[in-house]
Amino acid sequence: MIRVMLPQHLRTLAQVSQEVELPVEGAKTISSVVEELVIQYPMLRGTIVDQVSGQRRPYIRFFACGQDLSLEPPDTLLPEAVVAGAQPFRIVGAMAGG
Amino acid sequence: MSGVRLLVGTHKGAFILSSDAKRKNWDVQGPLFAGWEIYHMNGSPADPQRLYASQSNGWFGQVIQRSNDGGQTWEAVGNKFAYEGVPGTHQWYDGSQRPWEFKRVWMLQPSLTDPDTVFAGAEDAALFRSTDGGQNWQELPGLRAAKGHLWQPGAGGMCLHTILFDPGNPQRIFVAISAAGAFRSDDDGQTWLPINRGLISPGELPDKSAEVGHCVHNLAMHPARPGVLFMQKHWDVMRSNDAGDSWQEVSGNLPSDFGFPIAVHAHEPDTIYVVPIKSDSEHYPPDGKLRVYRSRSGGNEWEALTNGLPQKDCYVNVLRSALAVDTLDSCGIYFGTTGGQVYASIDSGDSWTPIVRDLPKVLSVEVQTLP
Numbered sequence: 001m002i003r004v005m006l007p008q009h010l011r012t013l014a015q016v017s018q019e020v021e022l023p024v025e026g027a028k029t030i031s032s033v034v035e036e037l038v039i040q041y042p043m044l045r046g047t048i049v050d051q052v053s054g055q056r057r058p059y060i061r062f063f064a065c066g067q068d069l070s071l072e073p074p075d076t077l078l079p080e081a082v083v084a085g086a087q088p089f090r091i092v093g094a095m096a097g098g
Numbered sequence: 099m100s101g102v103r104l105l106v107g108t109h110k111g112a113f114i115l116s117s118d119a120k121r122k123n124w125d126v127q128g129p130l131f132a133g134w135e136i137y138h139m140n141g142s143p144a145d146p147q148r149l150y151a152s153q154s155n156g157w158f159g160q161v162i163q164r165s166n167d168g169g170q171t172w173e174a175v176g177n178k179f180a181y182e183g184v185p186g187t188h189q190w191y192d193g194s195q196r197p198w199e200f201k202r203v204w205m206l207q208p209s210l211t212d213p214d215t216v217f218a219g220a221e222d223a224a225l226f227r228s229t230d231g232g233q234n235w236q237e238l239p240g241l242r243a244a245k246g247h248l249w250q251p252g253a254g255g256m257c258l259h260t261i262l263f264d265p266g267n268p269q270r271i272f273v274a275i276s277a278a279g280a281f282r283s284d285d286d287g288q289t290w291l292p293i294n295r296g297l298i299s300p301g302e303l304p305d306k307s308a309e310v311g312h313c314v315h316n317l318a319m320h321p322a323r324p325g326v327l328f329m330q331k332h333w334d335v336m337r338s339n340d341a342g343d344s345w346q347e348v349s350g351n352l353p354s355d356f357g358f359p360i361a362v363h364a365h366e367p368d369t370i371y372v373v374p375i376k377s378d379s380e381h382y383p384p385d386g387k388l389r390v391y392r393s394r395s396g397g398n399e400w401e402a403l404t405n406g407l408p409q410k411d412c413y414v415n416v417l418r419s420a421l422a423v424d425t426l427d428s429c430g431i432y433f434g435t436t437g438g439q440v441y442a443s444i445d446s447g448d449s450w451t452p453i454v455r456d457l458p459k460v461l462s463v464e465v466q467t468l469p
Contacts, residue, residue: 009133009158013174041176047158051178052200059157093157 001085002033007093010048014041019088028083030062031074036089037045038063048091102424103168103466105149106434107136110458112151113170120428121444124453130172138419140206141466145213150232152203152218160202162218162232175232179203179220182239188222189250189311198222198242205419207261211268220374223275225287238287241273245292245310245424252276252313252332253378260317260368264324264341272342274328275361277313279303280329282342293342297331316418318360320367328370328397328419330360335372337397348397353384359421363446364429367394369448371423371431373416382413390433392447404434406450407441414439419462426467434460 001021011018017098022036038045045051048060056062064067065079081087104115106301111129130136134153142148151163151172160179163172183196196346203226205219224242226235241258249256257276264270271283272293279294292309303311313332320326329336334355336345349355354374363369370393376384383389388409390403414437424430431443438457441450 007157009155012132013158013161043161046177047161050159057157057159072137096156 002036002082003085003088004033004037005088005090007091009093010044010091013043013047016041021085027075028078029075030055030069030072030078033078033089035076059094059096061092063092063096064088100426102426102469103141103146104219104422104432104440104453105139105141105151105169105462105464106440106457106460107151107419107462107464108434108438108458108460109135112136112139112153115440115453119458121426121430121442126454127169129458130169130299133318134161135202137202137204138206138462138464140208142208142213142216143210144208146466146468148208148213148231150206150208151214152206154202160200160205162203164232164431166317169348176228176234178374179218179224179226179235180237181224181242182237182334186247188246188256189248195247196222198246199223201255204257204259205261206441207263207270210263212266216273216431217261219261219273221255221257221334222251223256223258223278225258225261225273227287232422238283240283240287240289240303241281244290244305246278246280248308248310249275249278250311257392260314262317262319262327264319265321266324270324272317273318274314274317274329277332278310279312280314280317280342293338294345295343296338296345296347297336298334298347299332300344302332315358316360318362318370320362323367326367326396328360328362330357332356332378335360348393350398350400351395352391352400353389353402357416358418359416359433361421361423361431363431364423364425365427366394366429370396371421371450373421373433375415379385386411386413388412388414388435390431390443390447390450403447404452405445405448406443406452417461419464420460422463422465424465424467430465432463434463436460 101118106113111132113128116125139151147168153161170285187195192194201221209215218226260274262272281290297312313388327338388407391400414435420434434440
């Protein structure tokens with residue numbers, strides 16, 4: 001299972017607590033985890049990756065094991081610790097505003 | 099027992115204010131969708147229990163929520179708003195061209211007859227329609243064919259903020275866009291005609307013959323007289339007696355003809371309401387006095403309605419979708435302010451009482467009159 005941490009607004013929207021667990025089949029990549037997330041929680045579709053452009057939303061960042069994966073290609077394999085469930089994949093709303 | 103339900107969208111969530119027909123005691127439900135911007139929430143005229151809400155923010159984009167039980171429970175429905183074909187470009191603030199880019203839904207207008215059919219007014223300006231309760235959305239691209247390359251954003255963005263249906267003609271739809279103008283379709287949204295003749299905007303649009311580019315803030319219509327339209331423009335309050343083919347100014351004795359919302363009394367088609375704001379650069383009431391202005395003659399002669407409203411040191415604004423009327427025998431008028439107050443009048447505006455005083459900035463107010 002892949003553990004995913006969501007920002008507050010998306011936890012509210014999905015009606016979940018801080019962390020969700022996802023049964024991701026095949027390669028554990030950024031895109032496969034995000035796609036499984038919106039399959040399990042369809043109300044999140046379009047809130048992380050724009051549905052028309054297919055691009056990560058500008059104020060969304062991806063982190064895992066202390067690394068910023070936001071600018072890595074979507075098919076980037078996640079770190080072993082995330083695949084093993086020891087560490088979460090973090091979806092973060094970038095700090096902005098005052 | 100009949101009653102009213104106010105659907106209030108704010109900068110940080112939605113609220114539902116409910117009362118019986120006396121409209122003295124109010125139940126406040128919310129915040130719903132806490133922390134999100136709710137640009138608009140609206141109910142189906144065909145099924146008052148069917149509600150739609152536009153939920154968005156700058157981080158996570160657009161979500162559309164639907165309720166089948168009058169707002170007790172909600173479910174997220176479709177939120178893919180894709181422009182038809184190659185979207186093309188529109189004018190930017192500096193006169194350059196910029197590609198169309200979807201940002202949010204400003205207005206949700208359910209069909210008069212079918213709860214599953216609902217229209218969405220978008221920024222960047224376009225009209226979308228769903229016929230399956232909001233699951234899937236299709237653009238009506240004929241609107242942007244009405245000289246869309248000359249449309250430009252107003253200060254709040256290039257938004258389609260007003261959608262009106264003609265109850266006597268299901269083929270006829272009116273929309274308004276800042277800053278493009280008013281448009282009419284007579285074929286159920288397939289093709290559109292700019293209806294801006296008579297609008298004059300010398301400060302913003304020197305070309306007096308410009309068909310589009312006008313900053314229309316809001317339109318209103320009485321359902322019994324759909325050929326008569328009222329408009330609050332960036333400056334000027336306007337009236338059309340021919341379904342928008344031509345417009346005449348009816349600002350008359352208003353202290354300022356700048357403002358955002360306009361509404362028509364439920365039972366008196368010539369009684370209209372506006373909330374004057376000092377200017378385009380000072381979005382608050384003149385002299386710090388919050389006054390709704392009422393005309394009982396369809397414009398030109400206006401009276402200030404002040405009873406119960408702050409008449410000193412008040413510097414809030416009332417946004418374009420934040421003024422609405424109920425259809426009870428004694429017509430109720432409601433508006434929300436950028437300071438978080440929602441005021442109610444149950445006597446056509448003669449006197450006002452705050453229902454709530456401390457909500458987040460109010461973006462929109464709709465009223466449902468319940469059987």
